[in-house]
Structures are given as C-alpha cells and as structure tokens.
Amino acid sequence: MSEDAVIELQNVSRSFGSTQAVDDVSFSVPRGSVFGYIGPNGAGKTTSMRILATLEIPSAGDARIEGLSSVNDPDRVRTRLGFMPDAFGTYRNTNCAEYLDFYARSHGLVGRQRTARMRWVMDFTGLRPLADKPIRGLSKGMRQRLCLGRALIHDPSVLILDEPAAGLDPRARIELRKIIRTLAADGKTILVSSHILTELAEMCDRVGIIEQGRLLATGSVEEIRGDAATHRHVCIEVIGSTEAAVDCLESKDFVTKLRIEGCRIHVSMTGDRDTQADVLKELLDAGVRILQYRSDDQTLEDVFLAVTKGQVQ
Numbered sequence: 001m002s003e004d005a006v007i008e009l010q011n012v013s014r015s016f017g018s019t020q021a022v023d024d025v026s027f028s029v030p031r032g033s034v035f036g037y038i039g040p041n042g043a044g045k046t047t048s049m050r051i052l053a054t055l056e057i058p059s060a061g062d063a064r065i066e067g068l069s070s071v072n073d074p075d076r077v078r079t080r081l082g083f084m085p086d087a088f089g090t091y092r093n094t095n096c097a098e099y100l101d102f103y104a105r106s107h108g109l110v111g112r113q114r115t116a117r118m119r120w121v122m123d124f125t126g127l128r129p130l131a132d133k134p135i136r137g138l139s140k141g142m143r144q145r146l147c148l149g150r151a152l153i154h155d156p157s158v159l160i161l162d163e164p165a166a167g168l169d170p171r172a173r174i175e176l177r178k179i180i181r182t183l184a185a186d187g188k189t190i191l192v193s194s195h196i197l198t199e200l201a202e203m204c205d206r207v208g209i210i211e212q213g214r215l216l217a218t219g220s221v222e223e224i225r226g227d228a229a230t231h232r233h234v235c236i237e238v239i240g241s242t243e244a245a246v247d248c249l250e251s252k253d254f255v256t257k258l259r260i261e262g263c264r265i266h267v268s269m270t271g272d273r274d275t276q277a278d279v280l281k282e283l284l285d286a287g288v289r290i291l292q293y294r295s296d297d298q299t300l301e302d303v304f305l306a307v308t309k310g311q312v313q
C-alpha cells in the first residue's frame with residue numbers, strides 16, 4: 001500500500017460477460033481528502049465503488065480500505081466504511097428515526113452509545129425535525145440526507161458516496177457540498193462520484209475521469225486542466241504596438257488563430273503547457289513588452305469533453 005493511502009484500487013478489473021465494466025483501474029486517496037470520480041453513464045464508477053464497498057468481487061486486482069482488502073477481509077472493511085448507494089430501498093412505512101435506529105443496531109451500537117450516535121447523525125444531517133416522518137413522505141433531498149445518515153451511523157473513517165447530488169436542487173447541492181467538506185475536515189476520507197462536473201471541482205482535492213472502464217486522467221482539477229488540453233487559449237496584453245508580437249506568433253505553425261483587440265492578442269495554439277511557456281520566452285526574446293500573459297481558463301466541462309470521447313457501452 002502506498003503511504004497514507006486510505007482508499008486504494010490496485011489494477012482492478014471487472015467484466016460482466018463481454019462487457020469490461022472496469023479495466024485495470026488504479027488510484028489512491030490519502031486520509032482526510034475528497035476524490036471525485038467523474039464519468040459518463042456506464043463508465044464503471046458504480047462497479048468500482050461497489051468493489052471497494054465489498055459488494056462486488058473484482059475479476060482481477062485488489063481494493064483496499066485502510067490497508068484491508070475488500071476482497072479478503074470484507075467484515076473488517078465494513079466496520080470502517082460508510083457506503084451511500086445511488087439508489088436505496090426503504091420500508092415505506094418506516095420513519096427516519098426507526099430507519100437510522102435499525103442501521104445503528106445492525107452495526108452493534110447499544111445503549112447510550114447508540115442514542116448519542118443517533119442524535120449526532122440527526123443533527124448533522126438536519127433530520128431531527130423529521131425524525132417521526134415516514135420515509136415515503138420525504139423529499140428527494142431529505143431522502144439523500146437520510147441515506148447519508150445511514151452511511152455515517154457507525155462513524156466510519158471512510159465514505160463512498162455514489163452520485164449523492166443526483167436529483168438535488170441547487171440549494172440542496174450546495175448544502176451537500178458543505179457537508180462533504182466538513183466531513184473531510186473532520187478527517188474522513190471520501191470517494192464521491194458525479195455527473196455534475198462543476199460540483200466536483202469545488203468539493204474535491206483530486207479527481208479521476210473514467211470512461212468505458214478505463215481511468216483516463218487523475219490529478220487535481222488544475223493539473224487535469226493543464227494536462228488534458230491539446231488546444232490552448234492565451235490572452236497577451238502588450239505595451240505599445242502589437243506588431244512585433246504578431247510577427248513572432250505568425251511565424252509559429254502551432255499557432256492556429258490570432259485575434260487582435262487593441263493592445264490585447266488572443267492566441268489559439270496546439271500544444272501543451274511547455275509550448276505555452278516557450279511562446280512567452282520567445283516573445284520576450286523578440287523584445288515584446290508584455291503586461292499580461294494568461295490562459296483563458298478552461299472549465300471542467302471543457303476538460304471532460306477533451307479527455308473523454310463520448311463512448312458508452
């Protein structure tokens with residue numbers, strides 16, 4: 001296990017008949033951080049999360065939670081792990097308090113310990129006013145909170161949350177984001193999947209992009225933005241005439257487009273971060289006086305579209 005890796009997939013593969021749901025995926029998540037798992041429908045997110053959560057056996061590779069194998073040591077893994085599935089079944093006449101109490105008992109919590117834990121979860125998730133409400137009467141947002149409460153009831157150190165923001169309104173999403181950050185600040189290690197890419201950008205320390213079972217990129221949002229781009233957009237503001245800068249830029253065949261706006265030049269080019277840095281050096285060497293040289297930022301959606309091919313299986 002790599003040092004400090006609390007959640008770890010090691011060359012995990014899983015196939016269902018001819019479908020390769022997860023194909024040699026490896027990544028690790030250090031303690032107290034949030035890792036976002038992004039991918040289109042059918043990419044393999046749920047399958048890999050279920051493998052970590054001891055609910056699925058990989059065809060190859062291993063999944064580890066705090067160094068324990070989800071495959072060989074599932075009982076011990078379950079004590080440390082809270083899993084929030086993308087869909088959860090409930091008994092419709094059960095109320096929130098009964099539901100949480102059932103899971104608290106299943107985890108072996110007794111007496112004052114169980115009462116204290118129930119109280120904490122109700123307060124943390126904001127469910128206390130709804131304690132006596134039957135689950136069938138809960139809104140989508142409140143059901144998600146209940147499901148998160150269930151995952152938290154035994155105070156696990158690791159959380160795996162499969163699409164927790166799906167179907168939530170904007171306010172509920174913001175609240176969920178805050179809850180996840182609070183849990184991470186409290187030392188919990190969290191793996192969260194989503195289609196809502198901008199959500200993950202703000203909530204995650206690192207992200208992984210998966211498509212057709214293969215992990216295409218991992219890193220901080222900034223790193224992925226930089227590495228994924230094969231097209232770069234730069235805005236250069238010069239002092240005085242733009243002529244020398246334009247001459248220099250036009251001599252480069254990787255520069256695909258120039259647009260001049262007063263003393264600003266908007267440049268599109270093919271290449272990586274090194275290319276972008278080389279252009280700055282060449283402009284300075286050519287005597288161009290540069291006031292500003294900045295990337296026109298890519299959104300996480302742009303990155304996602306650049307990295308994935310839109311293939312589904």
Ligand SMILES: Nc1ncnc2c1ncn2[C@@H]1O[C@H](COP(=O)(O)OP(=O)(O)OP(=O)(O)O)[C@@H](O)[C@H]1O
Nearest residue numbers: 016019021039040041042043044045046047048313
């Ligand atoms: N039990 C199963 N039997 C057969 N095929 C399965 C099974 N579970 C998953 N698959 C297939 O494996 C692939 C990956 O599915 P998975 O649910 O892991 O993707 P996902 O990224 O979570 O997708 P979504 O965002 O739509 O939930 C899909 O092609 C799916 O149809």
